[in-house]
Amino acid sequence: MTPAAPCPCGRVDARGRPLAFAQCCGPFLAGFASQPAPDAETLMRSRYSAFVLQDGPYLLATWHPSTRPPAVDFEPGLKWLGLDVRDHRVLDPTHAEVEFVARSRLAGRGHRLHERSRFVREEGRWFYVDGDLS
Template sequence: MTVAAQGPCPCGRVDARRRPLPFAGCCGRYLAEFERTPAPDAEALMRSRYSAFVLEDAGYLLATWHPSTRPPEVGFEPGLKWLGLDVRDHRVLDATHAEVEFVARSRLAGRAQRLHERSRFVCEDGRWFYLDGEIE
């Protein structure tokens, strides 16, 4: 799947007027310029990782996964369609640790699915990484 730069970001973030943010001004900048533009906080990283799942960007997902828990590869379910993201909570635990609770909705073979997870993130050298998560 591709997303137009000025089209709505897959993560669903909106501005103060509740208008969808464009992909280029939201998660797109983190995916396109990973080395120069790290996500500024755990929520932004989680949203950009959701967008990376929508776009099947395995390179970004692996690069933003902490090396201590990173799998050797990321697989994508053929035919899976991501439908939306709801961020329920973003808790900053300290300067280098945070948690984000979210629900991601998808559909596979006509059947609706939802992933409810509380993800843990760690910041090292000014860059946030996904550590792991608990499915709820």
């Protein structure tokens, strides 16, 4: 992914133009230790970009230790097609939920992942905890 390429998460600027990867999720993926996502929606978007780019270390680093798997497996041949963030609810200063639909294609068949994800903030960092699929 080049820095000028549109970010996989699909975030747009005020004029509706796609943000470049370098201005959107790129800094979070490149510098988790020094640049945490400022809110749960941004973390969720950066995690989607990490799935697109198959960045397992970032996904594990942003997964809460209480629910983190030992490894992240990527489906061979899966192509992520887009992300639609439907809702971002801040429940309190340390808890939030993000509802999204992620579209993908595998072996010529389209798929939709519709999830309401839960996030927790600890020591200034947001972490993905778990989610409910619809």
